[in-house]
Amino acid sequence: MAKSSWQDISRQVQIHRDETLAQIRPLIPDVSPELPRDVTSIPKEILSPREIDITETSTENLISSLASGNLSSTETNCVTELLPERALARARELDEFLEKNQKPLGPLHGLPISVKECFGMKGLGYNAGFVAWVGKVAEKDAHILEILWNAGCVFYVRTTEPQTLMHLETSSNLYGTTVNPFNRALTSGGSSGGEGALLGIRGSCLGVGSDIGGSIRSPAANNGLYGFRTTGLRIPKSGVLRPNVGGGHITSVAGPLSTSLAGIKIFVKTLLDAKPWMEDPSLIPLPWRDEQSYIQQGMNTKLRVGVLWNDAVVKPHPPVTRALKEVVEKLKHVQGVEVAEWKPYKHDLAGEVIASLFYVDGGEETTEVMESSGEPWHPLSRYILTDNPHVKPRSFAEIQDLTGQRDDYRLKYAQIWNSTAARVADDGSREGMMDVILCPAGPGAAPLLECSRYWGYTTQWNLLDYPALVFPVTKVDSTVDVREEDYVPINAQDQYNYNLYKNPENYHGAPVSLQLVGRRFEDEKVIEAMEYIQEKIGLPFAKYT
Numbered sequence: 001m002a003k004s005s006w007q008d009i010s011r012q013v014q015i016h017r018d019e020t021l022a023q024i025r026p027l028i029p030d031v032s033p034e035l036p037r038d039v040t041s042i043p044k045e046i047l048s049p050r051e052i053d054i055t056e057t058s059t060e061n062l063i064s065s066l067a068s069g070n071l072s073s074t075e076t077n078c079v080t081e082l083l084p085e086r087a088l089a090r091a092r093e094l095d096e097f098l099e100k101n102q103k104p105l106g107p108l109h110g111l112p113i114s115v116k117e118c119f120g121m122k123g124l125g126y127n128a129g130f131v132a133w134v135g136k137v138a139e140k141d142a143h144i145l146e147i148l149w150n151a152g153c154v155f156y157v158r159t160t161e162p163q164t165l166m167h168l169e170t171s172s173n174l175y176g177t178t179v180n181p182f183n184r185a186l187t188s189g190g191s192s193g194g195e196g197a198l199l200g201i202r203g204s205c206l207g208v209g210s211d212i213g214g215s216i217r218s219p220a221a222n223n224g225l226y227g228f229r230t231t232g233l234r235i236p237k238s239g240v241l242r243p244n245v246g247g248g249h250i251t252s253v254a255g256p257l258s259t260s261l262a263g264i265k266i267f268v269k270t271l272l273d274a275k276p277w278m279e280d281p282s283l284i285p286l287p288w289r290d291e292q293s294y295i296q297q298g299m300n301t302k303l304r305v306g307v308l309w310n311d312a313v314v315k316p317h318p319p320v321t322r323a324l325k326e327v328v329e330k331l332k333h334v335q336g337v338e339v340a341e342w343k344p345y346k347h348d349l350a351g352e353v354i355a356s357l358f359y360v361d362g363g364e365e366t367t368e369v370m371e372s373s374g375e376p377w378h379p380l381s382r383y384i385l386t387d388n389p390h391v392k393p394r395s396f397a398e399i400q401d402l403t404g405q406r407d408d409y410r411l412k413y414a415q416i417w418n419s420t421a422a423r424v425a426d427d428g429s430r431e432g433m434m435d436v437i438l439c440p441a442g443p444g445a446a447p448l449l450e451c452s453r454y455w456g457y458t459t460q461w462n463l464l465d466y467p468a469l470v471f472p473v474t475k476v477d478s479t480v481d482v483r484e485e486d487y488v489p490i491n492a493q494d495q496y497n498y499n500l501y502k503n504p505e506n507y508h509g510a511p512v513s514l515q516l517v518g519r520r521f522e523d524e525k526v527i528e529a530m531e532y533i534q535e536k537i538g539l540p541f542a543k544y545t
Contacts (some may be wrong), residue, residue: 006131006375007250010174013127017175019066023085028518038509039127040181040201047320055202056545059111059263059366062205066110069098069307087112094152106399107270109152114204115191116159119254128241129172129191130286132373132524142239145207145538157204159194164366166358167191167380168218168442168452177449180222182512182544184477186446195257196223200511202490202545205288206267207257211510212245212252213264213354214442214458217470217515220257222446224378224472224511224544229458231521232465233284235268236276244365249357252461261471261534265527270305279378286521294525295336295435295532302527304432305422306342306467308439313348314454314494317444317501318481323473323512330537342437345416346409351456353405354463355390362393375530379450410464417519436529440468443497444508454497457515467523469516469530474538476512478504511544 004012018399021028029046044052054062054071061399065071089433094110104110115121118128120138127133141149163172170178170193178193180186188197190210196219199207200448209216211229212268221225232251246252256267269288277283279371307328310316316324331337359366370377394402405472443454461468481504489495501507516533518526533539 006173006373008136009131009373013174016329016382033181033514035184036391036543037183037185037358038181039184043201043203044095048091055205057205058260059082059206059258059266061113062262063108063266067098067104071110087154090154090411098348101147104150104152105149107273109184111153111206112156112199112204113148113153114157114159114195114207115145115155116195116209118163118210119137119208120160120241121145121155123218124158126241127163127174127240128165128243129174130243130367130369130373131173131375133241134174136241138239138241140239141452143236143276143280144271145239147236147237147271148274150209151270152276157198159192159198159207159243161192162190162380163375163378164370164385165191165215166213166245166296166366166384167378168214168455168458169192169380169449170197170219170448171378171380171450173375173378179449180446180510181224183507184355185448186510187222187449187452189222189446190221191453191491192257192325193222195219196225199223199225199257199259200544202259205256206263208254209257210240210252210254211462212250213358213455213462216255216257217441217451217458217468218252221390221441221513221515221528222469222477222511224513224542225257225470225472226261226264226472228255228268228523228527229253229461229468230268232522233282233469234286234521234523236283238280243369243373244361245358245361247399248401249360249406250354251465259528263529264469268523268527284521288524290524290528294522294528301336301337301532302338303436303532304338304340304420304434305529306340306434306437308342308344308437311344311347311456311460313456313491314349314443314497315487315489316440316442316503317497317507318484319474319476319507319510320440320514321444322481322513324438324440326513326538326541327539328475331533332534335396337533340420345413346457347456347460350409350463352390353402353409355388355396356402357406358395359385359388359391360399363391364393365409369464380452383453406463413464414519435518436526439515439517441487441513441515443500445507445512447477448506451500454493459543461517463518467518467520469526469527470513471516471530472513472542472544474512475542476504476507476510478508481507511542
């Protein structure tokens, strides 16, 4: 039997997607093919006011309405853009459970959750963006999905990811390019870019993504969302289809994207409350610890924030610097908050080390998968792999050397953090250290399509295995965020990024986000610090719906 061409396989998966869409009742209204640059207003044109009210409800408020019975699980799923029959069956099951037992099934009762396609769902195909992997079928749900399901959620849509799973954009030969709903000339980010775009247009309020170099945080930043990369080995990640990237030397994590900060906390706490380490011994047996405050000292709040203005490799575009300045200026007037500068330590070296550890097999597996179908390489796939000078087959001795460099860098960064202590107690404990680092989430707002080439503002924290939370701040204003005409770039990467901002109007109205970073296993502190900052200075400063 003749082997199907990659074009035929792509057509087949698109037909399957369209058949799934056709199952939605009432039918999806027709939308004009002449779309505006910003499509975030289109849902308001085709959905009823009640439907809009539901789709724009935050995770925490939606859970409350569903658990109390004020909102039917079935009704909620009807207003989402993608709704397979199994979601309706699940919703009916949850409604019946609530009526019979007069209590919700679990902490996520009835909550619709969207899922990145590479997470296995029993009986459904998954391909991780590779044409050659179309036809693979998950034998069981990914561990993380099992826990969310048992907590009462409804899975209703699976979302796109890029070829190779290693773009900070989302384009593949299977589904084409996923664009940014705020500006279709810009990327939604990647590799969880389908999640980013869907949440950005409020087709979901909570989604499941993964992150080995920024794949949760990039889409969150580009679409005005919250996205959390937890410390490695806290959240289960078994049952995910992916090529060999990181080789165990750089930890990939699964995690949430959400339209609200509370949604991030609910997601992580629900997973850790289920004690996933009992099923997966590779995980650290560390529950969610928020019984006591990390920033309260008696009746007083004490929060020290280090500000990383740029990483001394690539200077962020003006909108990002403005967002940082606005946040910092407001924080300076918050009682109990101390703001100090955080100087970057060899972030260029960190970038080289992690780039070398991503593909210690020289990208052999990914290349073989690509060549087995004959599908063409996308430009960003070549950029990260075949055209990357750091990608080469590594000997055992070379891998040892690279992991040694990684560990030495982690040690030095920990020493730098320790040096921020205001004092050392008699027992040797350090007091008054910097609590969190406030920094850019990327070198600009969402980049133009096919232009996401600098990963340093996210991979830095992957290499260190630090928890990092992206949060929305403002939007690009081309009349304010003007180009720095007299700036002289310091290297080729900086030059490339500087040239992307030749016309600020290209980015007008795009979300601008920042990132809050903590030390390893201080995930809870990062969330609490963000809650406090958000409350005190009124983040975000712009509306996204």
